[in-house]
Amino acid sequence: MAAFDPARYVEGEAPFPAAEYTDRLARTRAGMARLGINLLFVTSPANITWLTGYDSLWYRRSAPTGLAIRQDGGTLFFDKLGHRGLAENLGNAIEEAVYFPRGGGDETCFGDLVAFVADTLQGRGWLRGTAALEHWATAPGGIVLRALETAFEGAGATVTDGSWLVDRARLVMSPAELAVMRRAGTIADEVMRVIAGELHAGMTELEIQGLAQHELAKRGCGEAALRTAVRSGARRGESHHTLPAPRPIHEGEIVIVDYSASLWNYHVDIARCFALGHADQRWIDLLEKAAGSLDAACAAVKPGEPMEKVIAVARDHLKDQGILEHAWFVGGYVQGLQVMPDWVGHVYLGGAGFEKSNFEAGMMSNYENVFDVRWPGGSCIDYIDMIEMTPDGLRPLSTLPRTLTVV
Numbered sequence: 001m002a003a004f005d006p007a008r009y010v011e012g013e014a015p016f017p018a019a020e021y022t023d024r025l026a027r028t029r030a031g032m033a034r035l036g037i038n039l040l041f042v043t044s045p046a047n048i049t050w051l052t053g054y055d056s057l058w059y060r061r062s063a064p065t066g067l068a069i070r071q072d073g074g075t076l077f078f079d080k081l082g083h084r085g086l087a088e089n090l091g092n093a094i095e096e097a098v099y100f101p102r103g104g105g106d107e108t109c110f111g112d113l114v115a116f117v118a119d120t121l122q123g124r125g126w127l128r129g130t131a132a133l134e135h136w137a138t139a140p141g142g143i144v145l146r147a148l149e150t151a152f153e154g155a156g157a158t159v160t161d162g163s164w165l166v167d168r169a170r171l172v173m174s175p176a177e178l179a180v181m182r183r184a185g186t187i188a189d190e191v192m193r194v195i196a197g198e199l200h201a202g203m204t205e206l207e208i209q210g211l212a213q214h215e216l217a218k219r220g221c222g223e224a225a226l227r228t229a230v231r232s233g234a235r236r237g238e239s240h241h242t243l244p245a246p247r248p249i250h251e252g253e254i255v256i257v258d259y260s261a262s263l264w265n266y267h268v269d270i271a272r273c274f275a276l277g278h279a280d281q282r283w284i285d286l287l288e289k290a291a292g293s294l295d296a297a298c299a300a301v302k303p304g305e306p307m308e309k310v311i312a313v314a315r316d317h318l319k320d321q322g323i324l325e326h327a328w329f330v331g332g333y334v335q336g337l338q339v340m341p342d343w344v345g346h347v348y349l350g351g352a353g354f355e356k357s358n359f360e361a362g363m364m365s366n367y368e369n370v371f372d373v374r375w376p377g378g379s380c381i382d383y384i385d386m387i388e389m390t391p392d393g394l395r396p397l398s399t400l401p402r403t404l405t406v407v
Contacts (some may be wrong), residue, residue, distance in 0.1 A: 014053025020075030038129035072170035118151035132162025205244035254378030271384035
């Protein structure tokens with residue numbers, strides 16, 4: 001069988017071969033069996049995409065778009081009639097789809113949609129035993145999920161929370177998924193090199209954002225589940241998670257550029273820092289010392305060990321270098337396939353996520369060192385990389401230096 005091409009695009013097909021989606025369903029059903037779940041109703045947009053290849057511009061908070069999975073076989077996809085082409089053309093694993101009835105106008109109230117889902121599943125005998133919902137899903141809204149739970153219970157099912165069941169199955173990526181992530185990592189580096197060559201005084205943060213998005217699109221990447229971040233100077237630098245502004249960058253300022261290369265919704269996060277013309281030597285020294293924390297973690301952490309060990313090793317390194325006191329955040333998040341409005345998985349390197357996990361070969365996470373210091377030119381500096389757990393240990397995807405680049 002030919003090797004999977006992460007850049008493939010065939011109109012009317014999902015990005016992965018049908019066998020990939022068959023395997024994902026099998027892994028999901030194995031998790032259902034372990035938990036004694038007869039029916040799982042998947043509504044998390046990222047999990048729907050992972051299981052079927054389906055991808056939509058909009059997931060309405062009031063519409064219970066979802067994939068019903070029977071543990072003993074069979075799936076049924078629910079969606080708006082206006083999305084019929086998405087389900088028919090892009091969902092390799094969508095065995096069968098049904099569409100919500102229209103109301104008097106173009107829309108139907110959520111209560112009628114919930115009743116339609118429950119009545120359809122009950123009519124097929126699928127609401128016997130234990131049914132699970134993803135209560136931590138970003139869509140639909142919590143009120144709709146509670147209404148689904150009530151309707152399923154009214155139809156005779158015992159309802160439980162199925163949050164993270166699919167997410168657990170997604171933690172270890174397949175060879176095809178790893179190929180996509182590695183290609184996205186190569187693209188992320190290429191684009192950052194372009195940005196380094198184009199930065200100049202007078203450019204606005206919005207122009208830098210647009211340059212990154214344009215260069216990513218030229219290489220086949222789509223819109224990421226997190227906006228590109230560009231921060232420059234002292235006031236802007238200390239505002240974490242702020243959006244790019246029409247503010248021109250100036251000589252001597254620290255400029256932080258952070259984006260994700262999103263290939264088939266698989267995200268590789270990268271951030272690098274630049275200084276225009278010159279930089280206070282303390283900024284240069286800080287990042288040079290911090291860069292070694294990732295090297296230390298990659299050398300120390302092996303498959304089977306807790307993810308939290310990465311942060312413990314990193315913090316020890318930063319402490320030894322005398323810069324831990326400046327650290328605002330040392331951590332990371334499991335990443336891979338994500339859909340707006342969230343871009344990280346449910347497991348964090350530092351253990352503060354929804355679940356903890358040990359590393360296995362095939363897992364990926366971003367890794368961040370973020371420092372808040374008010375020195376001339378800025379008030380924050382950082383770098384972000386993606387790390388992959390291989391059979392031999394951790395390795396960063398990026399080949400770019402993690403030090404400050406003066407342009």
